[in-house]
Amino acid sequence: MAHSARRDSPELPDFSVLKRLARDQLIYLLEQLPGKKDLFIEADLMSPLDRIANVSTLKQHEVDKLYKVEYKPVVSTSDQLCFLIRPRIQTVKWVYVVNADKAAGKFKRYKIIFTPQKFYACETVLEEQGIFGDVSTDEWAFYLLPLDEDIINLELPEFFRDNFLEGDQRWVRTGGSALHLFHSIYGPFSKVYGIGRCSKMVYESWREQVKEGEQKARQAEVGTVFLIDRDVDFVTPLCSQVVYEGLVDDIFRIKCGCVEFGPDVTSSDKSIKVMLNSQDKVFNEIRNEHFSNVFGFLSQKARNLQTAYDKRRGMDIKQMKTFVSEELKGLKQEHRLLSLHIGASESMMKKKTKQDFQELLKTEHSLLEGFEIRECISFIEEHINRQVSYLKRNQFSNNLNSAWPCQSYGVDHLLTFANLKQLGLLVEQQPGETLTVMESKMGKLVNDKTAGKLTDAFSSLAKKSNFRALSRRLSLVPKSDEEYDLRVPRDMAYIFSGAYIPLSCKLIEQVLERDGWTGLEEVTRLLNGHEFAVTADLRPQSDAQRIILVMFLGGCTFSEISALRFLGRERGYKFIVLTTAITNSARLIEAMLDNHV
């Protein structure tokens, strides 16, 4: 199971320094407001904050009480209030407490800390409300949150919608700054490749920032960077995930490296939250595996554990003592982990069996290959009809019109469909067009618990014909007549049961192999261009050269990370993923929703 890595693989740099940096900076900001203060934290920021600090850290710096930022009156009695928020107009409007206090004749000190940066539009809100000046503002440049030894997250899910749907470039500089921070600690980079409009802009922003700052000569730890826009490849994140970590994310939703397993997994009456990362020895061995390999591994582990426990029978006191002090703790930990992941696997298996998952996968795979179109359509039809809530990929022929999903998923989604069209994910078929197929995807969207029904929408791949051509050119779909042994993967296609190599990862592989885009002209043309490859005037170091930072603008999936880990093992690279957020098909579709005020 554990793949033997190439022995010459370079070591990953230590990212804990990023956490320390963020923590120290926060402390500095808190000390700018001396004395006791209450801290109001935006909901989305709590988990990231938990990863780098804890309550005692905050208490040490005179934070008295902690609250969530909400749209309701503030009850704090402290005379210093500090708000830690994302730069969103809506949230700033919630800080209306100031006006209420002023009206009541109370004078307090207020401070808003925006993270990772402030926006002019937010300060305009303060100005318009007449409290600019009463409230001081600051920035906490907390860009990089290491989620694992090879994953760094910006935790900015809104990057995707703002940039690709709304066409708002507010996060471009943020991306550049994040890259700059990384560069100043782990650089200097000697090669930067990229593809996508946003990637290009982020690169430019980063370059400007490097130019303005001073950079001391230093031994590079990471030498190569690859920037990629999410809209270069929408197909991959829309596919159902079948690699363990991806599947856990699809089903239980991993939040900031942490998942909550409910009673059905823990087989008790309580839920527990578990950190999922390389520290978890059991998880670390199965996270990149195709789900079908996980069972065998887990049962082998269970047997080994049984044997290890059984050893204590027939031990004398002294042996027992050694056993307890040396082995028992490890065994107990492993036991707990094992029972948890077995529980999770069972629960996922049950859920997926219930959902016609096998057929869904079959449909997805056919769509990727582009045949059995009629069967696919009928599968999708029936599921739209049945308002099936899980995710799936659709392909519509001209006998289908968009009226239909509306009927099932609720007219409110009219606006959602408008968004999907905007992104080119949904294309209405022109009558008379012969079986040009377009791919689309339906998603679990709004979960209306009362009715127990789910309202969904779907999307399609506008670059319909392009995907086919790209797939052929890059051989994304392996030949079907060859056997694919998922236990011994031979390429990145294993993450989708051997049916499809993720386009995003294939591009990275190709560019690294060719040391640029030469020979890929047709591919970049199909992807609407915006590719670049820049080499710095540095003497490259071979080790740093093989540690590659891949920056996903608009999010990446766990499956893609697994694929890159596989590629790294095969080729002797180490990949570090820097992403604006972890995404999956559900999150991608949710980002398109417009059925709320």
Next chain:
Amino acid sequence: MMKSKADEEDYWNSSKFKAFTFDDEDDEFTKLKESRQAVNSICGLVEEEEDEDEVEKVSWSGEPVGSISWSVRETASSLREQSFPKIDTTPSLPKNSSGYSLSSLFKGKEVLSDSSVRLYAPELRKPKSEYKVTAVSLEKFRSLQEKLLLLDEAVGVHDGNVITAVLIYLKKSLSKEVLFRELESRQTALRHFIHYLTESKEQRLLLELYRALGRTEDEALLQYKEHLRITDENKRRDFLKSCVSLPFSPEDAGHVQDHYTLLERQIIIEATDRQAETGGKVEIFQKFPRRASILNMPLITTLYYCCFYHYAETEGTYSSPANIRQTFRIAEKQYFVTALAARAKLKAWHDVDALFTSRNWLGFTRKKSPLSFSRVADILSKNNAPVQVLQEYVGLVDDVELRVALAQKYKCHFIVISTYRDLKDRQLLLGYRGKVERGSEEERKIDELLSNPQIRWKN
């Protein structure tokens, strides 16, 4: 590029996809169950000592005590115990720290060895390109030409924050007409402006902008979106009615009309049914109390609801499924799936039967279905249909292999038996004899077939 039929079959039957299936309950699942048992069997040892383990608490017991999320909840739950707020009379004058400053930067690693906090502090800086857009200096741009130059400059540096900052200034200092006119040819700036207006909820200005740009469909959609704010169903219905005449694209116009008609009906149905439910006279509402109001539910949910509670009604009533089907032009297949699911849920097998039965001109009945019978069987089995009901539909599956597979899955033994008989496959039949209950009717049937001299077995 279409592959041949043979290729396709081959693809799905090739071993690479057989290796693992989520539908396959026995093989992998048993493995999992075994490991679960193995793990559970060592539970005794672990539980007795569980609580001593302090080290693991941090990463394991969900949110550890002391985590920030935990503490926020604690504060929230303790709020009720709060005494009267302290009245603080000492005035404090918060300093207006910086004006508008852009992103902070960090020095590199050389700083990190130094543990002094201050060195990590953000260093505020104003690069040349952004210097132009600080709050103070914006006021200097008075002429239209200067303003537009500033805007184009901002767009050129690809910083959305700066673009929006300039737009906010232009919004304050230019008339709408002029601003809209200039934005028309500046798409990037225009999109930023639209997003800004959306976020700051300046609906009216946004509508004016769309109108000025001639983007009537966007204008209509934006107006339509307002219905989400209206919670009272009658007001919402009236609002939707007023939306019908907005300049939507022809297709969207149809949806909006349907939305209005649907809500109008839901209001009528809801009023009648609520009364019937509280009156306690109508049996179905007593046996299956409604879980939620039907208001604002999607069309198909409404159809399902009507198939559930109002199936037998004549086409004349608003709540009859047939009427809904006709009014909203629901496709045949869609209607079937919904009606089937609703009647199966009620275990009204007679209705299910009637749904698929059609009579030809000679008066013979036969089963017809717009969706495959394997699907029908699937839906029925998920609603716990008895074998007698299931086998009728499994038996209608054309594909022999699929039929046998489904029959085995749903334990429709007679279908398996008769299929093997039709295949004249003695060996399979013999093999199946071991799978049915001893002394059962099924076993007798198999024996009867096996000893039937008239069947010419192929093996």
